[in-house]
Amino acid sequence: MKVLVVGKGGREHALAWKLAQSPQVEQLYAAPGNPGIAAHAQCLSDIRVDLDLSQRALLEVEILKLRDFAVAEGIDLTVVGPEAALAAGIVDRFQEAGLTIFGPTEAAARIECDKTFSKELMATIGVSTAAHQSFDDSASAIDYIRRQGAPIVIKAAGLAAGKGVIICRSEDEAITAVHDILDDGAFGQAGAQVVIEEFMEGEEASLFAICDGKNYINLVAAQDHKAIGEGDTGPNTGGMGAYAPAPVMTPTLVEQANKEIIEPVLAEMARRGSPYRGVLFCGLMLTKTGPRVVEFNCRFGDPESQVVLPLLRSDLVDLCLASARGDLSQAGPVELDTERAAVCVVMASDGYPGAYGTGRSIDGVDDTAGASDTDETIIFHAGTCLHADRLVTAGGRVLAVTAIAADISTAAQSAYSAIDRIHFEGAYWRRDIAYRALQRNQAQQPA
Numbered sequence: 372m373k374v375l376v377v378g379k380g381g382r383e384h385a386l387a388w389k390l391a392q393s394p395q396v397e398q399l400y401a402a403p404g405n406p407g408i409a410a411h412a413q414c415l416s417d418i419r420v421d422l423d424l425s426q427r428a429l430l431e432v433e434i435l436k437l438r439d440f441a442v443a444e445g446i447d448l449t450v451v452g453p454e455a456a457l458a459a460g461i462v463d464r465f466q467e468a469g470l471t472i473f474g475p476t477e478a479a480a481r482i483e484c485d486k487t488f489s490k491e492l493m494a495t496i497g498v499s500t501a502a503h504q505s506f507d508d509s510a511s512a513i514d515y516i517r518r519q520g521a522p523i524v525i526k527a528a529g530l531a532a533g534k535g536v537i538i539c540r541s542e543d544e545a546i547t548a549v550h551d552i553l554d555d556g557a558f559g560q561a562g563a564q565v566v567i568e569e570f571m572e573g574e575e576a577s578l579f580a581i582c583d584g585k586n587y588i589n590l591v592a593a594q595d596h597k598a599i600g601e602g603d604t605g606p607n608t609g610g611m612g613a614y615a616p617a618p619v620m621t622p623t624l625v626e627q628a629n630k631e632i633i634e635p636v637l638a639e640m641a642r643r644g645s646p647y648r649g650v651l652f653c654g655l656m657l658t659k660t661g662p663r664v665v666e667f668n669c670r671f672g673d674p675e676s677q678v679v680l681p682l683l684r685s686d687l688v689d690l691c692l693a694s695a696r697g698d699l700s701q702a703g704p705v706e707l708d709t710e711r712a713a714v715c716v717v718m719a720s721d722g723y724p725g726a727y728g729t730g731r732s733i734d735g736v737d738d739t740a741g742a743s744d745t746d747e748t749i750i751f752h753a754g755t756c757l758h759a760d761r762l763v764t765a766g767g768r769v770l771a772v773t774a775i776a777a778d779i780s781t782a783a784q785s786a787y788s789a790i791d792r793i794h795f796e797g798a799y800w801r802r803d804i805a806y807r808a809l810q811r812n813q814a815q816q817p818a
């Protein structure tokens with residue numbers, strides 16, 4: 372079987388790494404891919420299906436180029452990583468050509484890509500989420516902030532790579548954020564409108580469901596670390612590390628989230644004529660009153676995929692095919708690795724999520740293999756490229772170092788020892804990934 376992965380980040384490296392393990396895959400391609408993905412797949416580096424929606428017209432052209440390639444090459448399955456390609460209709464275009472592709476259609480991808488749509492959807496079916504209001508002029512937004520008080524959350528309504536969210540502890544901070552987004556265009560077109568939300572207090576978790584339009588299968592729940600600084604301080608990023616399983620997401624909470632969130636969403640999307648296929652990623656806030664939705668994503672998480680996929684025992688090809696064909700029962704029983712845990716630490720370029728340098732030489736990536744029967748370390752490439760045969764940095768998030776071991780504490784130690792062997796100028800990583808799970812373990816240990 373010929374399989375194609377769309378994207379070029381750490382998540383897509385994890386997808387390619389997992390797909391390459393399938394005995395069904397004879398040939399793997401990635402567009403555009405990266406040097407890490409190139410170890411598993413042939414990279415079509417000139418097909419730029421990784422563009423974001425600010426370049427939508429160009430992205431649509433690249434999607435058609437990739438579709439032509441997929442038709443000519445006889446690709447049996449395409450797996451899409453990034454939301455922008457989904458929002459730009461890659462699934463629709465591939466399906467029109469009779470190709471099998473894993474992911475939601477443009478209409479279904481609105482669950483992530485159009486926050487107004489997803490809030491309206493949740494309100495219609497009674498899914499619990501933060502109270503909110505949208506504004507496109509700053510005077511009314513500021514008036515609303517003064518009435519609601521702080522803490523309060525300000526979000527750019529469009530896609531901003533996870534960075535368009537500002538948690539404001541004071542009214543002044545919120546007002547500044549509104550001016551930055553609406554009046555000064557801090558997020559460009561993604562900030563033509565702001566969504567102002569109630570602040571929800573609790574611990575977060577990422578719950579994934581592979582969906583076929585009607586039915587779903589959960590993967591292991593994970594926890595991300597969105598903030599740049601230790602102890603979850605400083606501005607939000609795309610995600611600085613993750614671990615799975617997340618002990619905070621107990622089986623009871625998974626069950627509650629399935630019943631109160633995933634099932635009603637799937638039923639409503641189908642009722643509206645845009646059945647949801649692909650991964651539904653529920654970003655949850657586990658509050659005192661139960662799980663509430665922070666946001667939905669229409670794709671795998673990054674860096675959550677780098678811990679969730681290594682803990683999937685089943686063949687990912689079977690799951691993606693069954694979802695894309697609209698019948699998950701074809702996938703057979705799905706097996707998760709319930710005996711081990713995975714921790715991923717992201718190595719970023721200093722300056723990220725603001726401006727950062729690129730082109731810095733990376734050393735030590737090849738000597739961290741260290742796999743044994745029970746433990747494993749995998750270096751996923753997120754923002755790297757080759758420059759005159761040297762591996763160099765090419766993004767804010769550069770590498771995602773995952774370790775898999777018997778428990779979270781051992782996995783975290785292995786991930787950090789792998790990182791100690793990797794060097795590039797200005798490398799930055801959080802030293803406290805998985806701290807919530809580790810604190811929980813300590814609290815549960817007898818004195």
Ligand code: AMP
Pocket residue numbers: 501524526533534535536538568569570571572575597607654665666
């Ligand atoms: P989003 O891009 O909407 O997922 O937001 C990014 C991050 O901002 C979330 O993962 C939360 O950590 C935080 N956040 C977003 N909305 C809220 C909210 N209403 N209350 C508390 N935290 C939030």
Ligand code: GLY
Pocket residue numbers: 533595609610668671672673674675
């Ligand atoms: N790590 C969060 C996301 O992928 O949106």
